[in-house]
Amino acid sequence: MGIQIDLDKCTGCGNCLPYCPFDLIEIVDEKAHIKDGCTLCGACQEACDYEAILIEVVAETAVISDTHYGIWVFAEQRNGQLKNVGYELLSKGRELANTLKTELCAVCFGYNINGVEQLTAYGADKVYLIDDPTLDNQQEDLYTGQLVKLIQEYRPEIVIAGATSFGRSFIPRVAAILKTGLTADCTGLEIDTERRLLLQTRPTFGGNVMATIICQTRRPQMSTVRPRVFKKNTPDKTRMGQIIKVDFNKEGITSRTKLINFIEDLTERVKLEDADIIVSGGRGLGKAENFQLLGELAAVMGAALGSSRPPVDDGWIPYSHQVGQTGKTVCPKLYVACGISGAVQHLAGMQTSDIIVAINDDPKAPIFEVATYGIVGDLFKVVPMLTEKLKNE
Amino acid sequence: MNVVVCLKQVPGITEVKIDPETNTLIREGIKNIVNPFDTYALEEGVRIKERYGGKVTTVTMGPPQAEEVLREAISLGADEAILFSDSAFAGADTLATAYTLATAINKIQEYDLIICGRQTVDGDTGQVGPELAEMLGIPFVAYVSKVEEIESDHMRIQRMVEDGHEAIETLLPAVITVVKEINVPRLPSLRGLAKAKSAAIPTWTAIELGVDENTVGLPGSATKVIKVFFPQRVHRGEILQGELGSQVESLLDNLREIKVI
Known part of the structure; x- marks a missing residue:
């Protein structure tokens, strides 16, 4: 049971090392050695050219019932x-x-x-x-x-x-x-x-x-x-x-928790998940009041207001606006990222949007890698310009 | 109020970068840390103890070095800590992990409330909390953002849902998972650090837990990872050129042309 290195086959090349998501492989005496904590995910096994990594899994003996259907x-x-x-x-x-x-x-x-x-x-x-x-x-x-x-x-x-x-x-x-x-x-x-x-x-x-x-x-x-x-x-x-x-079969089912009341988050005028356009802000906004700028752009575009994690962490905007790994996954027709650097957790929640516009003053920000159109510049100039031009249409 | 807080040691990789040459994780300077969401669980446990009395026991399942997070927890106010560690536990999915935790927590016996973080930053599933509650046969509430009032056999809490907050009353004992909005974790005290250094942390193995090795770790898992790979990023970037004003114009022209505005 577990993972083993075939010491005859292992050449100690170290190719497997970077593939371990947990950094648990080391080379000891020119052979790979697996440290404690391995989850047997098998990433190293695929990386090994010498078939030297063996992951032994107990043969699944249970027979799957073929009566399961649908x-x-x-x-x-x-x-x-x-x-x-x-x-x-x-x-x-x-x-x-x-x-x-x-x-x-x-x-x-x-x-x-x-x-x-x-x-x-x-x-x-x-x-x-x-x-x-x-x-x-x-x-x-x-x-x-x-x-x-x-x-x-x-x-x-x-x-x-x-x-x-x-x-x-x-x-x-x-x-x-x-x-x-x-x-x-x-x-x-x-x-x-x-x-x-x-x-x-x-x-x-x-x-x-x-x-x-x-x-x-x-x-x-x-x-x-x-x-x-x-x-x-x-x-x-x-x-x-x-x-x-089907009738509700109450037998043996009781509720041990009770909903007392629901407090709706009223700042969310357009629901993020249903929005065709999302205007989203990040750390680059600098402070809570600056969401006002994005709010104005969102209003002229009929867009929902989103956020990356840092503004939510700092209490500038409620959690219900957060897009990303620990927030919502969105897929609008247009996603406008303002002052968002593009951490992988944020990208995970929005990168399948049809069109992504990024506005950021750092040309190296990873958000530009997924952006359809990027503007490298000061969002405090660009956003009001956009709002103004759209308003005049 | 006896509170059990479940912690997990995770790689501190939330800001990790991918090496574009080898398509692997760059891990220089990566240390193991307490799962960030669990620090809020611990803080809430300690606050409940300070308000209502009782004690806080922290537990973790993991390799021997996972003891580090338990020492850290003691420095932050936990009274006791137990490590569940055995090579038989390796490769556990959420079902096998919850089963191991449930067996161990049943052995602890004295508990009124079990607190977990909403999810870990490595696995990201958020499943161990609810699975644990079901295996212990007690109520469960996820995404708790406020503990309002605790009475002898029930408590009032608030939890976060997509479009707001719900006030909920639940019977005790219960399992809750907490979000980061619930509190601001404290820093370790000098006394806590001294206590953490000398604290005796028992290790419970599969034998101590009395579990069959086929019910824990990889053999006890219902799911199996068959492939791990790095996501392909869609590179489509066109950086607009020229003065800001004309960039804004050309952006709007592009958007109009494809009819998204």
Whole structure:
């Protein structure tokens, strides 16, 4: 069990050293030596030209039950409104279901949910719907218990959910009860058709490294995906699907947490995730008051206001505006980055935007590498000029 | 209030750069640190102890050198620390990690509240907290930004969601994960540093925990990393030239041409 170096094959070349994401390989007596802390990720194994690195994994003996069938998408709603992330996941799920030649089902819990038939228009063959007043606000204990019961009854082979704050909070609990694998914040989902496995690719180390992960023997295979990572298809209103109403099975499920009240963040006029244009500010703004400048530009463009991490850390703007690895993932038609240097954590949240404009006085700022158009200059001159010209149109 | 705070030792690589020649991480000067989000968990644990009495026990699962983060935690106000370390724990995914932590915390017995950071900066999953809660069979609240009031068997907290804050009441014991908005962590005190130096930190191995080796580490993991690679950045940069005024003009012309404005 574990990782071993074949001392006969190892030449001590050191090629594997920089590939270890944890810096755990050293050369001792002209041979590679693995220090404590190895997670057996296998990055070094691929880098070795001499097949000298052996990672011994206990042969998976558990037989996968072939009674697991179908791909499920958890379609989240809030206050009766379905979230876009559900449509995005159904669009991706449709692709995966076609490859696997299986059915695609949406699972939706809530009360008086609007437009459930939209779920079939975006690709679901079946919708399991639980409409019950007690599921009105997202009570995690109830959602966890009920989703587990449904999965145990219908045995899907794959379950995908949005990595919203709600999804990231209750989906891991579902996985823990089912004792199965869950991969967070996937940015790529593909099928290995030969082994019927879901290949789940996600950023790790703050977006510096990508990892592809499988869940070999346990079912269902579970993933979460952030909003705006996958594109939603055009809904097909003529698609036929079955809406199956399921009664809320309260047996053995009680809520131990209670929502007292919700305090809405009122500074967010246009929702970041739904915006076509985002004007975003970084450390280069210098102080909280300067967000006013961006606010004016955003207003004339009909844009949402975003931020990189430093302004949020310094309390210039609420967290709900943060774009990046620990904030939101966005994919607008136009992203205007003002005074943002472009740390990898920020890029991870916005680099798939259609058009990126960067305004920064440092020509070496990494943001210019991903920018479609870059202006090297003082944002305090450029931004008001933009606002003025757009206003006069 | 007996609080258990879960910590993780991570490489301090949040500002890491990629070497464009070899496409690998540049790691000069990289040290292991306490996962930044966990420092807020620790601070909140210590504040709760100061307000309501009790003690703070910090725990971590990791290689022997992970003991460093526990000593640091003691210097910052933790009362006790336990290291869960065994080569059998290596290669654990979030499920196996949560299982190991749950088994160990059950052995600690005396706990009213377990606090974790919202996620680690290396794995970035945020899954261990909720999985741990489920394995202990106790309530869970994520992204807590304020602890308002603690009563004997329940507490009132605020947590962050996408579009605002929710005030929530939860039964105790519970697991919470915290965001950085919750507090400003203190610096170590001289007394704390002295205490950290001499503190006895027990190590619990798989034997002490009484776990079957097939339920922890890589064999106990449901997921497996099969490939690690560096992301390709899309290089599309066109730096506009000329005077600022004409750059702004040409930017707007470009944007109009492709009809994004």
